[in-house]
Amino acid sequence: ERTQVVIVGAGPAGMLLSHLLAADGVESVVVETRSEAYVAARIRAGILEQSSVDLLTEVGLGDRLAREADRHRGIYLQWPEERHHLDFVDLVGRAVYVYGQTEVQRDLIDARRAAGQVVHYEVSDTALHDIESERPSVTFTDAEGRPRQVVADAIVGCDGSFGPSRAAIPARESWERTYPYSWFGILADVAPSTDELIYAWHPDGFALHSMRSEKVSRFYLQVPNGTDPATWSDDQIWDALAARLGHGQNGWSLQPGPITDRSVLPMRSHVSTPMRHGRLFLAGDAAHIVPPTGAKGLNLAVADVALLAPALTALLAGDSRLADGYSETALRRVWRCTHFSWWMTTMLHTAEDPFDAQLQLSQLRWVTSSRHAAAGLAENYAGLPIGF
Ligand code: DHB
Numbered sequence: 001e002r003t004q005v006v007i008v009g010a011g012p013a014g015m016l017l018s019h020l021l022a023a024d025g026v027e028s029v030v031v032e033t034r035s036e037a038y039v040a041a042r043i044r045a046g047i048l049e050q051s052s053v054d055l056l057t058e059v060g061l062g063d064r065l066a067r068e069a070d071r072h073r074g075i076y077l078q079w080p081e082e083r084h085h086l087d088f089v090d091l092v093g094r095a096v097y098v099y100g101q102t103e104v105q106r107d108l109i110d111a112r113r114a115a116g117q118v119v120h121y122e123v124s125d126t127a128l129h130d131i132e133s134e135r136p137s138v139t140f141t142d143a144e145g146r147p148r149q150v151v152a153d154a155i156v157g158c159d160g161s162f163g164p165s166r167a168a169i170p171a172r173e174s175w176e177r178t179y180p181y182s183w184f185g186i187l188a189d190v191a192p193s194t195d196e197l198i199y200a201w202h203p204d205g206f207a208l209h210s211m212r213s214e215k216v217s218r219f220y221l222q223v224p225n226g227t228d229p230a231t232w233s234d235d236q237i238w239d240a241l242a243a244r245l246g247h248g249q250n251g252w253s254l255q256p257g258p259i260t261d262r263s264v265l266p267m268r269s270h271v272s273t274p275m276r277h278g279r280l281f282l283a284g285d286a287a288h289i290v291p292p293t294g295a296k297g298l299n300l301a302v303a304d305v306a307l308l309a310p311a312l313t314a315l316l317a318g319d320s321r322l323a324d325g326y327s328e329t330a331l332r333r334v335w336r337c338t339h340f341s342w343w344m345t346t347m348l349h350t351a352e353d354p355f356d357a358q359l360q361l362s363q364l365r366w367v368t369s370s371r372h373a374a375a376g377l378a379e380n381y382a383g384l385p386i387g388f
Contacts, residue, residue, distance in 0.1 A: 003029040003118075004316055006138045006152040008126060008165050010039055010119050012101060013284030013301040014158035015108035016061075018117055020309035023059055026316060029150050030112075030119040031126060031140055033159075039121075040109060043187065043261060044101035046210055046218060047197075047295035049383025050094040052302045061107050069099035070211075072196045074378065077368055078246060079201040079361060084368035091375045094382035100212050101298050120148070128155055128168045132278035153279065153316050156308065158301075160285040161270065169277040177269040177342065181205070181349055183292060184223040184264050186237060190257025192217045199293075199348055200245050201364060203357070206349045207244035208293075209254075217257070220292075222349050229262045237262075267291035269342055271334055275304075275327040283308055288334050290341035293348060299383055300337050304330050306386050333384065340380040 005021055007014045010032035018028045032039060048056075048069070056062050073095055074088040089095050112119065122143040129137045137151040157165020166172070192211040200207045205222030212218055219241055238256040241247075247254040270289040275282045284301030307330055311322035347363050367373045 001029065001148065001150045003027050003150055003152050004154070005029075005312060006031065006136075006150050006155045008128070008138060008155065008157050009159035009163060009284075009286070010034075010036075010121065011158060011160070011284065011301075012104050012108060012298060013286075013305050014156070015105070015112055015119075016056075016302060017156060017158060017283065017305040017309060019061065019108060019111055019115075020059060020305060021312065022115055022117070024309060024313040026313050028117070029152070030117065031123050031138060031150070032119060032121050033123055033126065033163075034121065036109065036119070036121050040105055041102065043185075043263075045292065045295045045298050046098055046100045046212055047299075048097040048099050048104070049299045049381075050096065051383045051386050052299045053097050053099075055302060055306050055386065056104070056107075061111060064103070064107055065097070065099055068103070068213075069097040070213075071095050071097055075196055075381065076194065076198040077201075077364060078198060079364055080203070080246070081249060082368075083198070083246065083250070083252075085196070086368065086374050086378055088378040088382040091371070091378040092382055094378075096382055098211055098213075104298070123148075126159075126164050128157075128164060128280060131155060131168060131280040134279065136279045154312055155280045156312070157280060157282045157286040158284050158305075161289055163286055165280065165282055166272055166286050168280060169272075169274065169282070172272050172274075174270065174272040176271075179267040179269075179291060179345060179349070180225060180352075181222050182225050182227060182264050182266050184221045184227060184229060184232065184237075185262070186219050186259050187212070187261040188217045188219065188257045188259050189215065190217050190255055191215060193253065193255045198245060199344075201348050201350070201360060202244040203350060204240065204244055206293075207241055209241075209245055223264065225266060227264050229264050232262075234259050265292065267293075267345065269338055271331070271338055273327065273331060275330050276323070281308055281312070281323075281326060283330075287330075288338065290338055291345045292341075293344040294337075294341045294381060296337040296341050300334060303333050303386055336380070336384060
């Protein structure tokens with residue numbers, strides 16, 4: 001089998017890339033180890049930056065988004081007895097949108113299916129070959145157990161941090177930070193108790209009130225690493241959320257409801273460079289992981305493929321300049337988001353050392369009282385322009 005670009009991984013990075021390439025007349029084949037149902041159902045982040053929404057809209061993926069996404073002007077930051085609103089629109093002229101990754105993924109799957117995109121789901125033994133040549137290839141065993149080979153002009157690894165693509169890049173350099181806490185995430189069938197997200201610093205640990213729709217709320221609690229979600233009763237979860245989010249303070253109350261999903265996610269920062277070797281390019285989680293605070297992961301993947309699609313199109317037409325600059329250009333934004341995610345994480349999660357707690361509270365008072373400090377948070381949260 002022959003195509004122009006083999007994309008390893010059918011998550012949002014891979015599927016959006018195949019969509020962008022198709023719009024430029026470049027053909028791709030996507031391979032994915034999981035099933036379509038698994039990829040479509042996995043619950044991830046829920047916030048899109050203005051620039052991600054603009055891109056999805058420009059490339060014809062914005063119809064349902066325009067109807068269903070909830071535009072938020074900003075966020076609330078709080079600590080015991082105090083809640084402050086940051087208005088990003090007022091501060092930096094950019095908003096954020098509540099639209100789950102599951103919804104983005106569904107729109108992508110529908111659009112690619114309508115266009116006849118070839119996606120091989122449930123493949124195994126994926127291996128990358130000859131990435132330093134102009135005819136790299138990917139071999140795999142398809143869902144029916146048949147060995148297959150796809151030869152292409154370029155390969156893009158959108159296969160996350162455990163996929164084979166990153167490991168295929170020789171002479172990698174990587175940077176990593178693990179955090180001494182995890183997020184316990186729940187979905188609940190209850191209307192959000194807030195109009196915009198609440199990020200709460202609390203001595204018991206961080207809590208976040210997010211949402212997915214008018215009827216579905218999403219919450220996160222800081223928990224120790226290794227926490228088993230089954231060991232928390234529903235009442236314990238709601239009690240912890242109520243305490244940390246300030247139920248009863250200034251007339252605010254948290255409305256509990258049936259919990260429909262629960263999971264614990266570890267938190268890690270990781271950047272692997274370069275993002276390109278020969279004819280292999282990396283995008284999204286294959287190249288970098290951010291902790292979830294600030295919801296940058298999906299937006300960063302969108303920004304990577306927005307850079308990569310024109311670079312690949314030009315490369316296949318004989319102009320390698322954008323492809324040669326891809327890794328360096330993409331990494332500028334990657335490091336900005338890596339810093340911002342680390343900063344939000346370390347500002348909000350309760351640490352062991354009481355000195356750290358005082359610094360966190362001072363920082364929170366500053367970003368909620370100084371317009372300059374608030375604008376810095378807003379600029380990063382609402383998203384820097386794609387070309388940053
Ligand atoms: C969500 C996740 C985040 O990491 C965040 O900062 C905001 C919202 C979410 O899943 O809804």
